[in-house]
Amino acid sequence: MSRLTQGVVLLLFGGAILRASVTDLYLRYVKEGLRPFLIATGVLLVAAAVMTIWYSFRDSAPEPDDHGHDDHGHGDHGPRVGWLMLLPVLGLLLVAPPALGSYAANQAGSVVAEPVGGSDYPPLPAGDPIELSLIDYASRTLFDEGRSLQGRELTLTGFITTAPDGAPMLARIVLSCCAADGRPIKIGLDGQAPIDVPADTWVEVTGGHSARTAKDPVNNVDVAYFEVRSWREVPEPKQPYG
């Protein structure tokens, strides 16, 4: 790889990171909080690329060491490996894979909805119906026996995934850092559950608390159920992870 080529590859990689972080594309892969660091990274990479390209035009005298140093010297671990940096560029600029969905949700066991802040569940805010996150619903159901949910009209948003027994479940992937550590939170659906909806369809279900729980066969973690009264299809949210 000549110095100029290295500069162009850097520019592509930095540009891909910058583009993903100024649009909402990055939200498919990492958490929102990483955005400023991604922008700083993109700027640093583009700066390194611009300086590299500038130096390579400025010192455009023949540079035998630059090519020789790629092709011999450190054999198979030379910067030739830098060609691989085109793969993430390809992934981010051309393919832009979607956020994790039902395939990943079936592959892993549901997260443990740990009791947030001890066992103290504040009452839900006023409003009918009230929008709740899947993890909050599961946590209140499993660790507080749904006391704060009784008699309330609730809505949950997630995508449809199919349980091993064929029943539809509502799921959302929870990230702690990036999609590689994404774990599903799954909620079983009772009542007027959406049937014959293809997996990965985003739905908003409205209904109430169900006392039924079951075990996720993948890791034996308790799974909460939700009593569905109505549901509708919704577009994938901007922030696909819960």
Next chain:
Amino acid sequence: MPPSSLDTPTPQRAPERPIGSLEVLAVVLVLLVVFRGPLSDLVSGPALQTWTTVFVSVLVQAAPFLAFGVALSAVIAVFVPRSFWSRALPSHPALAVPAAGLAGVVLPGCECGSVPIAGSLMRRGVTPAAALAFLLAAPGINPIVLTATVVAFPGRPEMAVARGLAGLVVAVLMGWLWLRLGRTEWIRLPHRPELDDLRKWPAFWAACRHDVLHAGGFLVIGAAAAATINVVVPEAWLTSLAGNAVLSVLALAVLAVLLSLCSEADAFVAASLSQFSLTSRLVFLVVGPMVDLKLISMQTGVFGRRFASRFAPATFVVAVLVGTAFGTVLL
């Protein structure tokens, strides 16, 4: 202003190399854009799509840490004088090892950044044993990672304490082990002519450019391996191993190597592996930041294959033993 001696005309040089890397790059890019549709179709199956998502996200997540590590290592390589390290670290290597390990506490980052930094430290005359202790300690015991561990295990702060202590002990033991058994010739730092540049800023940017492409290329290999494991190994296999005390420790130690999680995220994954004992989950947290597929790949690139093939297995064994010991005593 560029010196006039550099104003050699270039056009005469062109016919000598009709096909250079720049032309190859141009052709590759044109092909990629032309075949963009078929390429996207190729990855539309659910398994392959999940693979691509995980692969891209590992790299996006690692990019800031890689850039931070590369920039810091370029600063070390170019701006920090050699004499600084002989003053900052104890002159006796056996004492320099724990000092360097403790210095890892202040580097807020994960493992992708620490490999180029350790390479840079060695290049600047820091004794390899101390640089290796830093390499192992920094990703596992810095405040961000320990805070994440406290958050992931609510009500169990001893998990973070055990993690920090066990990580530091493994790093120092490995540093001392290197002093006793390690051979300098196993480490083959690549020849870096651009660092001899007397002008500071060109040398700084050259070091950044080289390290991003070099460490980043190996990171791509590691990310691909981790994405494959993520898609191919269903978690249900693990559940059957959780009952046995010895098997569960080994299973999670191997899983830590294969998954190659960022050290800032691994505590949350460990928390969700609730069918496993706390000791085996501690081993997962101790092994992960020190030995994993992307680290092995990056170490091979930065220090050479002879080094990585000895260092990674030794670290794995020491980390499993120390992690189990701390888990038995503290948890």
